[in-house]
Amino acid sequence: MELNEIRVAVLRIEGTNCEDETVHAFKNLGVEAEAVHLKQFYSDTIREEEKRNIRDYTAIVFPGGFSAGDYIRAGAIFSARIKSVLRKSLEEFIENGYPVLGICNGFQVLVELGALPAFDKTISDRPEMALGINNSGRFECRPTFLRVESRNTAFTGSIDRDIVMFPSAHAEGRVIFPDGREEEWLERLKENGQIVFRYVDPGGRYSGYPWNPNGSIYNIAGICNPDGNVLGLMPHPERSFHPYTHCSWTRGRKETGDGELFFRSILEYMMKL
Amino acid sequence: MIAEVYIELKKGVADPEGENTLKALKLLGFSTVRNVETVKMFRIHMDEEDEERARNILEDMCERLLANPVIQSYRIVMK
Numbered sequence: 001m002e003l004n005e006i007r008v009a010v011l012r013i014e015g016t017n018c019e020d021e022t023v024h025a026f027k028n029l030g031v032e033a034e035a036v037h038l039k040q041f042y043s044d045t046i047r048e049e050e051k052r053n054i055r056d057y058t059a060i061v062f063p064g065g066f067s068a069g070d071y072i073r074a075g076a077i078f079s080a081r082i083k084s085v086l087r088k089s090l091e092e093f094i095e096n097g098y099p100v101l102g103i104c105n106g107f108q109v110l111v112e113l114g115a116l117p118a119f120d121k122t123i124s125d126r127p128e129m130a131l132g133i134n135n136s137g138r139f140e141c142r143p144t145f146l147r148v149e150s151r152n153t154a155f156t157g158s159i160d161r162d163i164v165m166f167p168s169a170h171a172e173g174r175v176i177f178p179d180g181r182e183e184e185w186l187e188r189l190k191e192n193g194q195i196v197f198r199y200v201d202p203g204g205r206y207s208g209y210p211w212n213p214n215g216s217i218y219n220i221a222g223i224c225n226p227d228g229n230v231l232g233l234m235p236h237p238e239r240s241f242h243p244y245t246h247c248s249w250t251r252g253r254k255e256t257g258d259g260e261l262f263f264r265s266i267l268e269y270m271m272k273l
Numbered sequence: 274m275i276a277e278v279y280i281e282l283k284k285g286v287a288d289p290e291g292e293n294t295l296k297a298l299k300l301l302g303f304s305t306v307r308n309v310e311t312v313k314m315f316r317i318h319m320d321e322e323d324e325e326r327a328r329n330i331l332e333d334m335c336e337r338l339l340a341n342p343v344i345q346s347y348r349i350v351m352k
Contacts, residue, residue, distance in 0.1 A: 072338065072339060073341060076338060076341075077338075080337070080338050083337075112341065126336065126342055127341045127342065127343055128343065129343055130341045130343040130344040132286065132287070132344055133288075133289045133290055134289065135287060135289055136289065137289035137290060137292065137293040174287075176286065176343060176344055177343070178343050179283060179284075179285045179286065215287075
């Protein structure tokens with residue numbers, strides 16, 4: 001695929017709020033990207049020129065925010081709507097190798113949808129893990145450091161450093177596996193190379209709170225599916241893109257944020273498709 | 274028919290919301306409070322008079338949306 005064939009859809013519904021930054025990140029790298037309301041895929045009340053088909057795109061992103069007000073559980077309603085109108089075509093999309101990314105609330109959507117960890121099927125019938133309320137019981141919002149654990153994914157191939165800084169901002173980000181099966185789940189993830197990002201302190205050591213903002217098991221910040229083309233992560237790469245959106249900008253740091261490497265990796269992956 | 278669906282955290286799953294509520298209650302001087310668990314309840318009104326059929330439908334709702342089976346269990350009470 002050429003750069004000019006890439007089309008990114010950032011899905012929005014009521015309550016998503018990071019779609020603009022996410023679209024902006026892709027556009028800044030020279031590819032076409034747009035925020036698309038889920039209804040543009042199926043509703044018959046949409047004007048002809050605004051109707052969309054999932055086949056129009058080569059990447060799909062579930063952005064951060066508070067989709068449907070985080071009612072029931074974060075991501076539960078968005079995922080239910082995907083299941084009802086887009087499940088089959090999203091499955092095909094994933095099986096064709098196109099990248100699907102969930103950032104923050106988007107990660108919660110992919111987990112509730114069963115698209116992650118997706119051990120046995122592209123989309124499992126029931127969730128196989130959960131993102132629970134942070135151990136602190138609070139909304140945790142600060143820069144977080146992540147060790148890149150796998151480059152064999154559609155999202156990390158061009159990240160040329162071991163530690164990246166993406167800010168976190170969430171209340172429900174604690175990775176939880178079924179009670180009593182935590183070790184088994186971890187083994188499967190490790191075996192498949194599905195653990196992509198883990199929280200570390202600024203020195204690169206796996207550390208507890210506050211560096212692990214939510215109490216996630218094994219310091220997990222982001223995981224992918226076994227094929228590496230579906231990724232969910234709690235921290236926000238799109239908030240660490242320009243030098244001036246980096247938290248150390250006013251202290252004199254002028255280099256591009258690590259998020260750029262993340263988004264660049266996605267494009268480079270697609271150019272090999 | 275009206276049903277109440279209770280969504281509870283499974284045993285062993287941490288309940289930070291309950292723990293924080295407990296702390297706040299203690300701060301306010303409620304010294305006899307021993308534990309607080311958070312439970313969510315949906316009161317669901319249905320056009321269905323057969324209790325067994327209603328229960329089956331409600332279970333399906335829990336499985337497919339209202340509960341995440343990894344951390345939550347559900348309990349249905351017919352009214």
